[in-house]
Amino acid sequence: MFGRLGAPEIILILVVIILLFGAKKLPDMARSLGKSARILKSEAKAMKEEGNSSAQAPTSGEQPPAQRTIQAAPGDVTSSRPVNEPTDTTQR
Template identity: 85%
Template sequence: MFGRLGAPEIILILVVIVLLFGAKKLPDMARSLGKSARILKSEAKAMKEDSHTSAPAGPPNPGEQPPAQRTIQASPGDVNSSRPVNEPSDTTQR
């Protein structure tokens, strides 16, 4: 019943979207949606890489150097809004 969308239904949906949001705002909305998707994809990739490379955390050694700061960018290629971030340390004791 709802799984079969033909060309007339898709055209009707697109016309309603254009009427609701206006033709001038649609490119900006699509651009921001694409930027958000790129950020989400890059963050998911970074989390996957971090989970594969991180070792189980043991108790910190007194002479051990703290981990270096990482720079997280707002979007790929955007260097104006990047900022250094301190990684949270595990303070739980067992």
Template identity: 80%
Template sequence: MAGRMSDRPGTHTTVASVKKVKAMGRLGPTEIILILVVVILLFGAKKLPDMARSLGKSARILKSEAKAMKAEDQQSAPADPPQPAAPEQQTAAPRTIQAAPGDVTSSRPVAEPTDTTKR
């Protein structure tokens, strides 16, 4: 089985297929130019600066929120790790639940509602 990446049953990964997948992930200069041309055609040259500006603002907001969350986590984390609670030495007394006077333990049938609409 020359050229096979894996000898496990059920896997058919060859060297050629791995190279093809790696090549698909790369973007060369011609692909980038083609993508830019398509974006300009779709959105128009006048809208692109506004879109870039709003994208930059969104990225800044996301970055500042991530920093704030990190700072909050660091402040809320205690300096010393929490100590495990000592096992309780109490012995639990057996509890008995008794019904209070007036509790109803039996159920009564519920009357079916009657239909008074005319058809």
């Protein structure tokens, strides 16, 4: 029933989307969606690298975590901000 979308159906869907959101807002929405995807991808990569480095790091010496900077896009310094890593406050 809904398995196959042809060219007329896709064109109709695109026309409805343009009518609903307006042609002026669509580029801004696509830009913000791309920026969000880049941020999500960089955070996932940073978490993966952090997980790998913490598994290989020796546990004998406690070192303060290095501060990271999140950027919305490569080379975008206007929206970059420092991130404070959560610290473990429990006492052993």
